[in-house]
Amino acid sequence: MSALLEVRDLRLQFGGVTAVDGLSFEVRAGEILAVIGPNGAGKTSAFNCISGFYLPTAGSVVFDGKAIVRTVPRIWRRLGLVNLLQSFGLYRVIPSRVTKWGMARTFQNLRLFRELSVLENVTTAMHANLREGFWATLLHTPGYRRAEAACVREARGWLDFVGFEDDEQLYVTQLPYGEQRRVEIARALATSPKLLLLDEPAAGLNFNEKQALMRLIRKIRGLGVAVVLIEHDMGLVMELAERIVVLNYGKEIADGAPEDVKRDPAVIEAYLGVDESEDAR
Amino acid sequence: MVRDLDHALKHVSLRAPAPRFERPRPPRGVFTSQQGFMRALGVGAVLLVAVLPFMDASRYTMSIATSALIYVMLCMGLNVVVGYAGLLDLGYIAFFAVGAYISGIFTTVLGWPMWAALIATIVACVTAGIIIGAPTLRLRSDYLAIVTLGFGEIIRITANNLKITGGPSGIHGIPTWSFGPWSFDDGFNLFGIDFPERVVFYYFVAAVVIVVGVIGAGRLAKGRLGRAWKAVRDDEDAAEAMGINTYIAKISAYIIGAVWAGMAGQLMATHLSAISPNSFQFLYSALILMAVVLGGMGSTPGVIIGALFVSLAPELLRDFAEWRYLIFGVLLVVVMLFRPSGLWPATAVLPWLRRTRPTPPAFTEATAVPASVMESVDGTPTTDAHEGDRA
Numbered sequence: 001m002s003a004l005l006e007v008r009d010l011r012l013q014f015g016g017v018t019a020v021d022g023l024s025f026e027v028r029a030g031e032i033l034a035v036i037g038p039n040g041a042g043k044t045s046a047f048n049c050i051s052g053f054y055l056p057t058a059g060s061v062v063f064d065g066k067a068i069v070r071t072v073p074r075i076w077r078r079l080g081l082v083n084l085l086q087s088f089g090l091y092r093v094i095p096s097r098v099t100k101w102g103m104a105r106t107f108q109n110l111r112l113f114r115e116l117s118v119l120e121n122v123t124t125a126m127h128a129n130l131r132e133g134f135w136a137t138l139l140h141t142p143g144y145r146r147a148e149a150a151c152v153r154e155a156r157g158w159l160d161f162v163g164f165e166d167d168e169q170l171y172v173t174q175l176p177y178g179e180q181r182r183v184e185i186a187r188a189l190a191t192s193p194k195l196l197l198l199d200e201p202a203a204g205l206n207f208n209e210k211q212a213l214m215r216l217i218r219k220i221r222g223l224g225v226a227v228v229l230i231e232h233d234m235g236l237v238m239e240l241a242e243r244i245v246v247l248n249y250g251k252e253i254a255d256g257a258p259e260d261v262k263r264d265p266a267v268i269e270a271y272l273g274v275d276e277s278e279d280a281r
Numbered sequence: 282m283v284r285d286l287d288h289a290l291k292h293v294s295l296r297a298p299a300p301r302f303e304r305p306r307p308p309r310g311v312f313t314s315q316q317g318f319m320r321a322l323g324v325g326a327v328l329l330v331a332v333l334p335f336m337d338a339s340r341y342t343m344s345i346a347t348s349a350l351i352y353v354m355l356c357m358g359l360n361v362v363v364g365y366a367g368l369l370d371l372g373y374i375a376f377f378a379v380g381a382y383i384s385g386i387f388t389t390v391l392g393w394p395m396w397a398a399l400i401a402t403i404v405a406c407v408t409a410g411i412i413i414g415a416p417t418l419r420l421r422s423d424y425l426a427i428v429t430l431g432f433g434e435i436i437r438i439t440a441n442n443l444k445i446t447g448g449p450s451g452i453h454g455i456p457t458w459s460f461g462p463w464s465f466d467d468g469f470n471l472f473g474i475d476f477p478e479r480v481v482f483y484y485f486v487a488a489v490v491i492v493v494g495v496i497g498a499g500r501l502a503k504g505r506l507g508r509a510w511k512a513v514r515d516d517e518d519a520a521e522a523m524g525i526n527t528y529i530a531k532i533s534a535y536i537i538g539a540v541w542a543g544m545a546g547q548l549m550a551t552h553l554s555a556i557s558p559n560s561f562q563f564l565y566s567a568l569i570l571m572a573v574v575l576g577g578m579g580s581t582p583g584v585i586i587g588a589l590f591v592s593l594a595p596e597l598l599r600d601f602a603e604w605r606y607l608i609f610g611v612l613l614v615v616v617m618l619f620r621p622s623g624l625w626p627a628t629a630v631l632p633w634l635r636r637t638r639p640t641p642p643a644f645t646e647a648t649a650v651p652a653s654v655m656e657s658v659d660g661t662p663t664t665d666a667h668e669g670d671r672a
Contacts, residue, residue, distance in 0.1 A: 051522065087419055089528070099524035102294060107522070113515035115579075115628065116508070124508040128524035129290050137504035138497050144504065150290050151505075156304065157297030171628065191524050192295035223295060 004029045004195055004226050005050070005103075010059035012045055012250075019045040020056070021250035027195060032217065032227045034237040037247035038270055043230045044108055046247070047197055051105045052095035055086055063103055064194060068093045100128045104193035106184045108200050108230075112172040118183050119168040122155035125190035158186040162216055178209040185216065189225075196220060198229040202236050214240050238262065246270065315631055322582065323496075330488045334481050343480040347552050349592040350487045351545050356572045356588035357491075357498045357581070358541025363570065364579035364627070365502050366534035367514030368418070369426040371566055372433025376539040378561040379409045380546025382440060385452040385556055390445060395458045399547060406543030407536050414535035418528060421517075433566050441558040451557030455550050458486065483552045490548060494541055499581045501537065510534050511579070575616060577623025586624050 003026035012020040020042040027033050035043050048054040050061050052068055061068040072091045076082050086092045099105075104125075113121050130151055136144040159168060162182045172180055181201060188196055198217070202210050210233065217227055217240060231237045237244065237258070244261045246254040248270040254261050261267055290296075308314045311321045333346060359373045383405040387398040417428045440446045447453070457479060501507050509530040512520035521527050550556050568591055576587025594612065598605035616624065 053518065053521075094526065094528075095518075095521040096524050096526045099522060105522050107519065111516050111519040113512050113519065115515050116511055120508060120511075124512045124520075124525070125523040126290070127505060127509055127512075130505050131290065132505040134501075134506065137501055137506060140500060147290075148504070153300060154290065154297045156300040160301045161298055187523065189295075190297070194294060225295065 002029065003027065004064060005228075006060075006062040007046075007050065008060045008062075010046060010049055010061065011057045012042070012049055012054060013057045018250055020049065023059070023247065023250065023252050025245045025252060025255060027226050027228055029194070030221060030224050030226050032221055032229070032240055032242050034241035034244045035228060035230050035247065036232070036234075036237055036244060041247040041270075042250035043247055044199060045250075047105065047199055047230065051103060051197060052093050052098040055092055063098065064101060066093075066101055068098055096128070099191050099193075102192070102194035103197065104188035104191045104195070105197035106188050106199055106201060108203070110177075110180050110184055112180060112184055112187070114173050115171070117169050117171055118159070118164070118166070118175070119152065119155055121172060121183055122158055122187050122190045123151050125187045126151050126154060129192060155186075155190060158190050159183070161189065161219070162186040163212065178205055181205065181209075181213070182216075185220075189220070193225055195226045195228065198227060198231075200230055200232065202231055202233050210236055312633070315634055318631055319582070326585075327492055330492070334484055338481055340480055343484045344552075345593070345596055347480065347484045347487050348549075349589055350484070350491045351549050351552070352569070352572065352588040352592040353585055354487075354491045354494050354545040354548065355542055355569050356576070356584045357495050358538045358545065359569050359573050360579065360581075360584045361498055361501070361510070361534050361541065362538035363573055364584065365507060365510040365514065366531055367510075368531060368534065369422060370429045370538070371426050371563075371570065372429040372431070372436075373538070373542060373569055374561050374563070374566040375413075375429075375433040375436040376406055376409060376542035377546040377549070377565075378436050378440060378558075379539070380406055380543030381550040381556045381560075382446055382452070382546075383543070384547040384550045385455050386445060388456050389452055389454060395456065395551065399544075402543050402547050403540055406539040409543075410536035410539030411532065413539075414532045418531045418535065430563070430566075433561075433563060437558050437561045440561070447557075449558060451555060451559075452550075453555045455554045455556070457551060457554070458482075480552075483548070487548050487552065490544060494544065495581060495585065498537070498541065502579075502581075506530070506533060514579075571613070575613065575623060577626040577629070580623065580625050580627035580629070583623050583625030583627065583629075590624075 005027040007026065008024050010020050010023040011018070023042070023046055025033075025035075035046070037043050045054065049056045050063075050068065056069055059069065070091045070093065072082050072085070076085055076091070082091070113124060116124065130147055132144055132147045135141075136147075156168070162185050164179065164182050164186060166175065166179060172183060175183065181204075185196075185198070185201070188198075201217075202213055205213060214236060217229070221227055229237075229241075241258055243256065244254070244258055245252060246261060246264070246267050248266075253266040253270060254264045256264075309317050311317045330350070334343065355373070355377060358376070359370065362368050362370045362373065380402050383402045384395070384398045387393045387401050388395060393401070413429070413432050417425060417432075420428060440451075441449055502510070509520065509525045510533075512523065512525055513527050513530050513534075517527050520530070549560075569588075572587035572591040573584055574587075575590060576585065577583025594609050595605055598608055601608055620626075622628075
């Protein structure tokens, strides 16, 4: 099976701190992969590298045959101009480009557009897929009206898909937390991704909402979208994931089916610690 | 219909399933929908602007009204930058100056006709927007404000010192619009009423440009580009993650703002027929920004009200002589105390259309989750299982 996302030896350093230390894994098309690990293990940092927000210190990320991490010629490093060039979008792939290639993501703490309505939040995410020119917008041509109608219809389709049944004209701040999570997933889906990165989608949800989330994630996989999720809720991860990658201190310590990972001594050590008295004996 | 929709959306790998049901068309009446009401209000405002010269065509009224309209244009442009895209610009008057000076130089020094100068003005403003925007838009909030403040001063001081801009005394004798043999200087007769004053023509020219400008900015804000601007304003990282190139979104907001200000600058140059660096002080940048914030950032009616307030209040308070700026200031503070999000906020809904949130379904035995299910996931009971017990 060909890999949709291939991460090789990913390394990310902030000064002296190594957040991600030689991480390698791959995501196959249409699978559900969970990335777990104790707090501060570098899960979100790795996500940010993969989606183009952080520039990793070393390593390669290939998504759908396209490299997300670019190599910088050594001369720029020597001149100390790497950061300047990368801030202007050279020798890097900006996150919006990564999204256009088909990788959508959600954020750990909800980051919806607070001053836009639910419907507008989802239509905003269709930015890259919408055929709508500047002059058409100014002149309100028939093409513009059609594009807007298509956009709204598509957004409603996604809202229905995630099971949002409230009033679409409400501002997102008026919604309960669980509904906001749904809208965020609908918004990510509206970018028409091949791979969906979910950063702690179940955080702060109650039991019923978690059950609904699991059904939703399976439904998304049913569309042929690969799902990678970071999650702390072991119950949810064990039930949902087909494969689990475990991180600790920025390193991958296990990779495999849920049952195997559960029994892996390295994983148990990372989560529960080693029994020191046993070691001393 | 479906084929049209497929064309409108670019070829994408993943399409949404069809919505579960077709929504009924929203009401479109004047009093049954926000959009209809705003449209009616807009038509009313345009009629009022068109009728004003027939009621009072005195030189004083016309010139005050023209400058008020120019303020509206400026504020609509700044609203795109500050209200929609959320980029704090403290040197916005610089684009106004670029527009005024370019049209002044091209018509007096180079002797171009006004319509040619208009094209030059737009090109110059787009260029100025890119020159200032490209390096500075990587900065965020406070830093951007400082850089734009500096840019505003640079333009004014440059105009003050260059020979081509006439130095401190500025440019005089900017010619009026002319179409072949017919020029605005000649005066004309409309519907049996004689308009000998050239201020009236400028009023009409300004009115047409501003109506187009206001409608254009409002339309842009509702389309794909406007949604991108608002997304950048609300959360830049999330916008980037949604496939919006935030850099292009921000620079396009800057360019649109610059063009709107440049058009306003040209209107002012022809209206006053003389410009000097003193008209482009920081005070005016602050005044326009104040009008936008006062009216309600990102709201077209709010910004128009704010612009009219800021431009007309000092005139209406003229009777109070030297007290007028004090009263003006107190009025502003009072308004901001009682309407902190502006006189007409962008999120305002007409009172009779305001909807309450649908109440969530009541908790009943049927919707309750049995305790056995609650424990099934990871073997330990979740806290939710006990939530009902407390009540």
